[in-house]
Amino acid sequence: MTQPSTPIGCVRPRKFLSFPSLAKTPLMLLHKITLTDFGAYQGEQFLNLKTRPGRPIILIGGLNGCGKTTLLDAIQLVLYGARARTSGRGNRSYENYLRESINRQADPKHAHIVLEFSTIVEGEERLYKVRRSWEVNGKTVREFLTVLINGELDLVISDNWADHIEDLLPLEAASLFFFDGEKIESLADPDRAAPVIESAVYALLGVNTVEQLRTDLLALQRRQKISEEDKQILKKIHDLEKQIEEARQVSADIKQKQAGLSEQILQAQDIFDKADESFASAGGSLYEQRAELEAEENQLREQLKNVSDSLASNTAAGPLPLLLLSEQITSVKQQVDKEHAAMQAAQVLDTLSQRDHQLLSSISNVIPADGLAAIERFLNEDRRERAVDAEIPRVLNFPSDALTQLASIKEVLQGEAARARELVAEAMRLRERLNLVERKLAGVPDKQTIAERIVARDNARDHVTLLVGALQRLDEERDTVLRRIDLLNADRERAYKGRAQKVAETEHAARIITYADRMRSTLEKFGEALLQRHISRLEVAVLDSFNRLMRKNGLVSDLRIDIEKFMITLVGPDDNELDPARLSAGERQLLAVSLLWGLARVAGNHLPSVIDTPLGRLDSRHREHLVQRYFPHASHQVLLLSTDEEIDEYLFSKLRPSIAHTYTLVHDDTTFTTTVEPGYWWTAGAPHVA
Structure with a gap:
């Protein structure tokens, strides 16, 4: 076993690589996952995840609180470590998250996750076995990562796993194939879906590869023979790039805070709406109009x-x-x-x-x-x-x-x-x-009767106002950071141009610079055309996916994606824009699923999908459409984490022809631990669930 070369909670600097397009990503297949004293899973628990032709679904059932989301977190944690976007981490440090994720019954305080999967690299199948483990020793947490390829320990890849997994399965790609019901809810809002579409188009479909090539050409110019003056310019460029990277990290942190605040605002608004409704039902409107009356x-x-x-x-x-x-x-x-x-x-x-x-x-x-x-x-x-x-x-x-x-x-x-x-x-x-x-x-109620409801409504409104104000301040702060990034980029571009002039002292260097500039201009035009092409394909794929899932044929006749803001515009059968607010909550969820499905279809659909609590607020007809039209075709391998109310006996019968394995997560309320049992609630040999 090898120790990570970076401290817990720190992210190892990545190579300056672009995310590969999923159209070229090799087929990945999960074989087995083993959890030992991780979260609610006491002892060693494992799931066989291999599928069969025509049966891509692994159905995993569990009541709320039994560990479905923990299983999804485990897959992401073993692959990405400190960068994993796990649901239970919150604002905690990575070290504290690892410490608190060890099962409370474990002795000694040690946990590990093993994930076995295969992928095709350069025409050959590779079998990976990734083992991430950690242990508590006093106030410190030590983490270990080992990677076996075709049964043999590979120390180089183990030490550089953060870079290697980005080549196999980029983190941005994983976020669109490993998702839960809450993510679907967030994508149901067109404003919040825009950043996802943007990152997916750039990271998953290879658009940013073009930008990376342009950057590499700049690096080629920079590597020419340098003078003392060039060294000063290069130092300035290096400092500017460092400032740009720091500013981008600040922007990313602010964006994460914005997402958290947006969720809090939605919850606070819901509380205010309920308080306002209670106030109105008690005659609050008349009370407010008393002076006027x-x-x-x-x-x-x-x-x-x-x-x-x-x-x-x-x-x-x-x-x-x-x-x-x-x-x-x-x-x-x-x-x-x-x-x-x-x-x-x-x-x-x-x-x-x-x-x-x-x-x-x-x-x-x-x-x-x-x-x-x-x-x-x-x-x-x-x-x-x-x-x-x-x-x-x-x-x-x-x-x-x-x-x-x-x-x-x-x-x-x-x-x-x-x-x-x-x-x-x-x-x-x-x-x-x-x-x-x-x-x-x-009919006006007296003040004593309605006083408590007034206070509750006012407090709820004040809380919403406070959160909205905080979000506005974050927006302003991020705008400032983005403007600073633009200024730094402009300074860097000027520095590059200044150095390019110095490098042109020799004919060879001048030729390199000239051709590089021409190529960068060509790549810029090519990138714009490539982006337009992917957006057009994505519009068709998302619209087709949505129409497949919808029970109201003809509700949406067209779908457009803004190439600048990446906002989705729906068009009704009358060729007029259709306000997403006119869609029901379930229809908006189906639109979010269609977005994820469309991205996967355009990208090539070569990665397994892990879907936690997928049916949320959908009605019975929408649920049946997802079960029959989406889950069997979402990917070559689909892990469904569901409650008994989501995939009930009827929907299970519809899904059964596409299922390779079924498991049930059984929770012991006395020890607060979870075990994995074969079978589902309504299959022979499944454990009894009260």
Whole structure:
């Protein structure tokens, strides 16, 4: 056994290598994993992971807390050590994590994990047996790593395993093939999925190989014969690269903190939503509106009083009551009209009498007596007929100058009536609104009743605000670091250019620099084209995977990935963008699974998949689609870590034709230890689970 050459918790500096594209990654197959006193696993526990053609699935069942996630952590820990992204580590140091992962019953305090797997290297199969062990000695933890290849100990690879495993299975690749339900939940958010897509496209599909080649060309320029001035430039370049690496590490640390804070914000927001819902159900909304309701009540009462006063003083005390005498007023007007007409007829009769007298006097000497008598009789008859209209008795003797007022009284009363109706309608509207406000005020809870819910909601809101503020500060801090990285990169680029000019003292060096610059420019264009090609393939693969898993055919007609921000845009059947918020929680989970599946398909799908608690918040139909359409085809080897409620008896029957082995993790609640038993809950020979 060999000891690691670096202290516990430190990451050995890696060679400056690019992640290989999975399209060229050899086929990897897990054979066996053995855990000895690791976590809840007491003593030696092992699982045979070999698969058969057409049966790629290893189904491992266990109730919550039995050690499913621990098993996933063990695979990552044995391969990556301090760099492993285990779920149980948190913010602890690597040394403390190893110390606390030893089973509490173990004596001496020692644990180890052995993983056996095979892969094809240069056309030949290699069988690896990686054993990572550690022991507690007082306050220190000693870790050991040995690697056997085809049964023989390889000390060189054991000492340089961190670099070797990156060639076989890059850590970024493993994060997309070893995942749990929580990771699927996080990828269901398009904003949080963007960094995963970006890292996958660059690291898994070989895009960053192009960038590495460009960097290697710069290194080629730097290796030319150097002068004393060149040495100073190289020292500056070295210092800049060191600062860039340190700034990148700071950025990565901040990004990890951002991810943790984002999870805390989601949890805190959920708590606030529940507190707000409790506050609302207790009449909180009415309580908050109490002051407004009371002010509105006072205003309505004042308005109602003003309307009532207007009805009493301006209407009832005016001419409006005369409407009660409408018939009498009409009779009076008719009588006045008759008397006025009689008076006018009398005046006309008097005038005619004078005219007739003058007329007869004027013609008495010219017209014979019998003709004059006939005219006189005619005139007398005419006056008698006109005298009929003048004989109406004058009872009222209504003055002539008041006739206009009498004629307009009807219009005045109609106007007053219309005004009165408006005031009555306004009073009724105000009364109805006042009744509504009074009912709301009656439903307002008192402060003592709702005080606790107010405090709970305010505390929850303050907590969310505090976390959001902390996240914003981290965003600003990371933006500052990223700007510093950009400035350092620009300084390094200028330094490279400055040195390139110095190196061009010889024809050979100048030719190298020229060709290197041309090649770097060509590689830059090639990298852009390669990125576009991979994005296009990934869009097709993710959309096809999503449509395979969905039960709603035609929900999404297209899927696009932004080549700059790596954000996913969904397009509905109407060719309009589909807001991911319109998808159900289960549909968003299927979208996350489709993203992982699509990445694996585009990358070549040459790595085993380890999936912990995969069915989460999915409904029965979505679960059945995953079981029938995804798990058997996710990879050539699929380790499923499931509870009895996720892969139940019905889904097990659907999955059974694709299963190579089944195991159940049995937990002893008295000793808090877990053992591995063959079989699943509903298979013959499986252990009984209460």
